[in-house]
Amino acid sequence: MGRILVCLLGTLALLHGVQAIGQDTCVTFTASRGAFAVVNSRRVAPILIAEDEWPGVQLAANDFAADIQRVTSVRPSLTNYTASARPSTPPIIVGTLGKSSLISQVVNNTQLDVSSIEGKWEAFTAKVVQNPLPGVASAYVIIGADKRGTIYALYDHSEQFGVSPWYWWADVPTTTRQNIFLIPSGCSHGEPSVKYRGIFLNDEQPALQNWAMEKFTNGTGSPFLNSPFNRYFYVKMFELILRLKGNYLWPAMWGSAFCVDDPLNQFLADRYGVVMGTSHQEPFMRSTPNEFNSSRGKWDYTTNTANINQYWLEGAERAKPFESIYTMGMRGFGDLPLSEETNIMLLESVIANQTQILQGMYGVQDVSAIPQVWTLYKEVEGYYDGGMRVPDYITLLWADDNWGNIRRFPTPDERDRSGGAGIYYHFDYVGDPRNYKWITTTQLEKVYQQMSIAIERKADRLWIVNVGDFKPYERKTEFFLSYGWNATRWTHANINSFVTQWAAREFDLTPERAEVVTGLVANLTRFNARRKHESLNSTTYSLVNYREAENVLADWARLEAASTSIYNSLSSAMKPAFFQLVHHPIIASNNVAKLLINAGKNNLHASQARYSTNQLADSVEEFFEKDYDIEVQYHSLLDGKWNHMMDQTHLGYYYWQQPMINTMPAVNRVSSRKQALAGAMRIVPEGNLGAWPGDNANQCAQGYNCGPPTVTIDNFSPIADRYFDVGAGGPAPFTFTATSNVTWLKLTPARGSISPKAPEQRVFASISDWSQLAAGSNFAQITFTATASEQPTLSVPAMFVAIKNSPSSGFKGFVEGTGVISIEAAHVSRKTIVQDISWTELPGLGRTVSAVTPLPVTDTAFEAGAGPLLEYDFYNFNTLQGRGNVTVIVYMTPTFNFNERTRPLTFSVQIDSFPAVKVQPIAMQAPGDLPAGWGGPDGYVANSIITTSTTFTGVSTGAHTLKIGAMEAGVAIQKIVINTGGLQRSYLGPPESISV
Incomplete structure (x- = not known):
């Protein structure tokens, strides 16, 4: 996996001989x-x-x-x-x-x-x-x-x-x-860390429902709803939940009604030992709206109170013989707010009447022994923050934002409620800004980071996770339930040992090969968590800056090669499991990355009049068809055992809802027979959207008469060379040479041949010996010359600038390269401890390497600059426009203001002895709402990052120390970029700077 292979921290001795995960042997x-x-x-x-x-x-x-x-x-x-x-x-x-x-x-x-x-x-x-x-x-x-x-x-x-x-x-x-x-x-085990640990089958069409209809019915589902989720399906699910140390289930709900679809469903759940509940929008063990038909009137508690109360009473009577947890409160049909007129007084009366129903049915005044839960989901959280309260014995189920970021945890004065608190979490979601329900995109490291705070903040009565169609999320489901079963087993330092033990158990691998699978899984989920498939587009990753898109494809290629090596080495009996759990999501995700990035390159090359446009168009079509081939391969496993499990569409989203069919991204073609106006050869320098010769809007502001391109490098650039793409401007073949007017510049290759079958050649320009260069700027001219049959010789000049910088003698730290200092947050020069709290690395969390967060999680708050510090020594040769300013950009894992409203998440940023600046990454939102910048196709959750910018004035060139100070728990910082004037647009940020 090359430069981003995750460090494996597990104790491999646990693997020897015994196949269990995280258990005393x-x-x-x-x-x-x-x-x-x-x-x-x-x-x-x-x-x-x-x-x-x-x-x-x-x-x-x-x-x-x-x-x-x-x-x-x-x-x-x-x-x-x-x-x-x-x-x-x-x-x-x-x-x-x-x-x-x-x-x-x-x-x-x-x-x-x-x-x-x-x-x-x-x-x-x-x-x-x-x-x-x-x-x-x-x-x-x-x-x-x-x-x-x-x-x-x-x-x-x-x-x-x-x-x-x-x-x-x-x-x-x-x-x-x-x-x-x-x-x-x-062997022995005490009480679990979390009392109720469950999964929620949701968004189950088209995959899970189509599969179940084929495998558990004769083609006809239940009489009432034509649902396939009968006893034959559920007993398989009950057994698995118990084997995973879970005990709780919210059943499939869209077009299904658990207690009606098969009269034995409820009975068998109790017989097996699984506690049943219903989702946050389905009160009182009723599958709402599927069980509430028009004969009962309107779903409006203000005008139809008696009928709705009777409906709930029937649900409670049906559930009374069995172990159940009652969902309290009320939402509207279709997982929507109840109504625009919903108010706290109405919902309080709903819960009061629901309490009376329980009292009457169970024949007791005190119903505190009957498990009840109120889910504070979306607008309902706003009702709570607005002052609505429920009896102390009702569990408060705090929700995430549907993207794995928990919106709120219990405050100190909420942690002693007899009903306790819990978490409703998501591995799958249908809604704004985009659905994500195809294959795995959630990092285990993110799950741990969020749920460990839940443990520390006493949200440990009930955990439920939305697993969508269930099958794509096997490993994460097991971790979620396992962590709830015994939270003391897993820490930020050994999270990868869970995967290592899992790989050894599932695939009978040696410790060394299990480590390889752990790296595969870590990078699979890291790459997919950067931006979910449904939100990716052809220009998400920069096609020109920092070689970002190319590095993404190279990382995926290495990942697929490593996975293929393991897959090919396995026995035929083991291959289906490995394909489902590891190999399929890797090859399918890699194919989508190639599809989209090549589509972006196709459109770019078309704008640059490059003949390679057509080859890229062909590749996009090939990858689009291969997407379906991979789906068919999954569905063909084991004589079609899992047919339909990959039915989910995932290409061609244009708003939040799934497309009705996969759609190939748009591609362009150039004439296959006509030459470009500017001649046979196209020259495209690295970091530029333009192309030479001829006119192009991206060459300069005017778009014409722009002069030759200029490429710049310095001796502390983390990318040690620059390139020029030499391409065909039409069907005419030609040979080319690349020459320089200086001896210190090396061009590789210095000559080549271009033809319709091989329409591109990349020429790298590098410094053969930096010691030959003078301090400061050194200039060279490169000349590309094309010779084509029956065409005049074509020459294109390009300027090359090599800047030689030198930090002060004895400096140790990160050095500016090409106008930027980029630092992975874990790579500190020093850090401090205050009140036993220290910034601690969360290995693997985030988009590039890892994240750092203050641990242990406490309720302690610090003033700006007074808390535990991260210190980074850096050296800059420039400032913004030479005016003594630099901008510090902090890349932070999306996290809500989950403390009391008077304590938003904050941290401090400081350079040298400048005053520490308090940074609040997320604006405070209205109760039940999302903060500004959170949603939307390019919001915090879609981008899987929050960035903050702090500009410091009066910063000289030379050696400095950047200090990041902890103020509140929960902040997880991934990367820091100091812009001194050279920062370019990219999705992941510039590569890490050179450290001396």
Whole structure:
């Protein structure tokens, strides 16, 4: 992956032998003293369970037995224990504390200490126990504090045996073993970090719905809505959620109604052990608007109160027998505000009446034990900030901006509410400024950065993530649920070890090859997070400055080559999983990048009268057709198992909604038979939109009689040479030479041939020996001469300026190159610690290398310049227009003003002993609104960056120190650019400056 390979920080020892992620290991595959044999020489331990055990535990125990068979080809017996049928082999005893009579018997017989899990939520313990039952000398006993505790214990062991949670949903083969052993001390886990951890199936048309219709119905869906999301679909989903240590689901909602589409859906969710809810816009376990038809009147609480209350009562009565979380409040149909006239008093009356419904139905006055959630999404957050309050026991579900940036966290006085707080997050979205729902575009590092603040700010009662069609987001879904299960496992310093362990588990890779996959995944999501596919266009990346577009394509090419190497080395059984989870998003994204950038180059070359325009047009058409070929390749996997999963359109957006068909970007063609007016040869210098000879609007302000082009370089430019593209101006072939009037300038190649089949040649101009040059500006002329049959010789001059600069002796730091000092934020000269808070690197987060943020996250605030500092030593040879001014541009990860309204996010910028300048990157927004600059096709979220500019006056040339000061938690800075007069337009900013 070259210059941007992410540093891998995981502890690879965790990978050896065991396939689980982030778990304490209790499984081995070789015998050791005291180890319990699950399978040894094809002799398998029987599994014992009580008849009175939870049905969900019995289902998981059956999966557990099947998992042992997947690993060893030997299936254990699974029986209800009776004293008259004692096992001949030491058994595995499974059960739930306080539910299983078998576990009660074991605890009573052995006085087993279960205090570590007693009364705990979803905790479990497992260990070897001596004489657990009459006539049983020893057993491996798995005990859950509650039904999901037992279920998680079983699936935890299965994963360590080698069965991926994604064995069905991503076709991950199981690594087979002859034997499985458990260490005597076993495995255990306390209460999860987040109580409810779930996913939301949403925006499920066209991909998920079309796929489910084909795979789980006979072509006809439910009678009511023709929905394909029946029990056969959902039991697959329930099992996966539990294997991933999740416990909560918002079901598919567009054109579906969970409880109506299949009468067994709700029953089976509870039986498996999955808590059901409904989305932020669907109160009281009703699929609204799909269940609310015209016979009930208008969805208007001011005029149709009785009918709506009755509708909610029916939903609550239907949900009462099952474990559910009630969504409170009310929104309008179609995920819209309730009405323009909505006011706080009305919504407070809605929730008051909903409370009365619960009181009457459950026959209790105190409904605080019934889980309830109020989602503060979009305008609803404005109602809360405007003073609306709900009972203390209702969980406040804070939302992100639909793009992974959490809008608000609980303030100190909100953190002791009995109902707590949670987060509604997005990996997929339909809405302004653009949908994004094709393939993965979210960085794990971003998820961690945001959700770690949620943990610190006590938003830990309920987490739900919108996973769209679900399939493109497998890895991120697992991380989201895993982090909620145990937030202490993952830190900013080891986030990549999650992917490394994941790669080893899924693809049975060595630690070294798992590292390679971690690099693939990190760069895939980094490149895609820079700007989502749906918002990319042909000029997003600069086609002329800093070689940006070319570097983007080169990075993608390296990524695809590395992925292809891994893919080709895998067994045929492993390839489908790797294709779905890693290779497809890489090759599909690379193809889109080539498609769009070549379209941009095509349009540019057409304006420059270059014959290569036509080859570029051909390539755009080729990449456009290949996009569909890649889709077909995905749909053809495993005899079409995942047909339709890549149906989503993604090319040709012109407003927020998906295009009805993929559309190729516009391309131009030039005459294939007619010469350009200016002659056979076209000369295009680097960094210029113009072309010579002849007239071009981009040569100079007049667009004619502009004179020869000038190219400038200096000895501290991070790009060590400059180029000129020599191209055909028509079908006539020609030879060319490039000559210079100085000896210190090297031209490579100095001659070449141009023809219709090879219409371009790039000539690089570099300094052979900077020591030959005098200090300051050195001038050269380059002459390009074309010789074509039956045409006059054509010569085009170009000026080349080489500037030799020298910083003061002994200076150490970043040096200005071509009018810019560009610094990756993590590459500090020094940093300070104040009140145990320090700027800390978040490896991999952001568009180029990483980000830095003040850690630990606290409520501490600092005055400008008084907080922890980042210090960068730099040397400048110029100022803006020579007037003693420089501009400091800070590139920051999009982050909301998520503190109290009196404390917006801020940081300080300072040069030397100049006064520290307080910078507020984001304007305060009205409650429920987005801040200025946030939305739109080129807003902060579309660009995945916020930039701030601070100009300092009276800055001399020479050595200086830039200081960035922490003021509030949550600021994550990626890059700093100091403009001294040479900054050019680009998407990612100039490459990092040379440091001496």
